[in-house]
Amino acid sequence: MKEIRLVAVVGAGTMGRQIALQCARHGFSVALYDVVAEVLRDAEGWQRQIVAGWIESGDLAVSDEASVFDRIQYESNLSVALAGIDLAIEAAPERIALKREVFAQMDRLLPAEAIIASNSSSIRVSALEDATERPERVANLHFYLPVWDSPMVEIGGGSCTRPDVLDGLTAFARAISILPLRVRRESTGFVFNRVWRAVKKEAMRVADSGVASIEDIDRAWMIKFGREKPPPFAQMDRIGLDVIRDIELRYAAESGDAEDLPRPILTERVERGDLGVKAGRGFYQYPDPAWARADFLDPDADSGGVEPS
DSSP states (O other): OOOOOEEEEEOOSHHHHHHHHHHHHTTOEEEEEOSOHHHHHHHHHHHHHHHHHHHHHTSSOGGGHHHHHHTEEEESOHHHHTTTOSEEEEOOOSOHHHHHHHHHHHHHHSOTTOEEEEOOSSOOGGGTGGGSSOGGGEEEEEEOSSTTTSOEEEEEEOSSOOHHHHHHHHHHHHHTTOEEEEOSSOOTTTTHHHHHHHHHHHHHHHHHTTSSOHHHHHHHHHHHHOSSSOOHHHHHHHHOHHHHHHHHHHHHHHHOOGGGSOOHHHHHHHHHTOOBGGGTBSSSBSSSOGGGSTTTTOTTOOOOOOOOO
């Protein structure tokens, strides 16, 4: 199989822009595509802020900044973005019909030997592969946020993915300093998200049923596991509550169990547009969320939080 050198990321949202930056930082030429030019401009500005932070902290040399951005092509024309590409990574919203449409478009425009990978966090690639004429070269390649702080990627095939395709993706992951986790058989949610799904589902159930507040659930988590990483509700805000909602709907569609449907504590916020960090409000208010304040775990303090739904 041809070595992966030229990469395209289709979708410049929260995840796509991070995947592209990780690739460029590690020497890969990458085309970052989005149909909305404003999203591309925002992605570049955000990436430059991240790189500036790396430089300030000593994680990246000042002399390397220009070369990182020289490797990124910001493109709103899909045919241009996919020309000559070895690996195209789809990073579209978690809706199967949309992803199938994107897969079909990529299939028509990519070179015959190119690999098509989905960054889906829950959708099995076998549900997407027949939207292409190359199902043997289709795979899941699921990264986690933030990509450089959660350096793992789940790699799994569909019904007929070639073993050398999975081997090539494994080598690619290692080349961008990401630990490859091989998904041995298809499973909605893959590896980590199977566990994470149980956590977030139960956290929302506990809050939605009035057993405890959002803040106290997160406090309990932080006291038990540490405050270095966001607790469950804060983590959902970071991912995006609309994304969480779409993932939960996918699980419910597959199981047919009404208990798997998104809880009102989630859907009501999405309907209001309270989507988390990107909207300035979700389970917490941003940019100064209660969970990140120094007194959040103080026994004598009332840190507050967000207004009730």
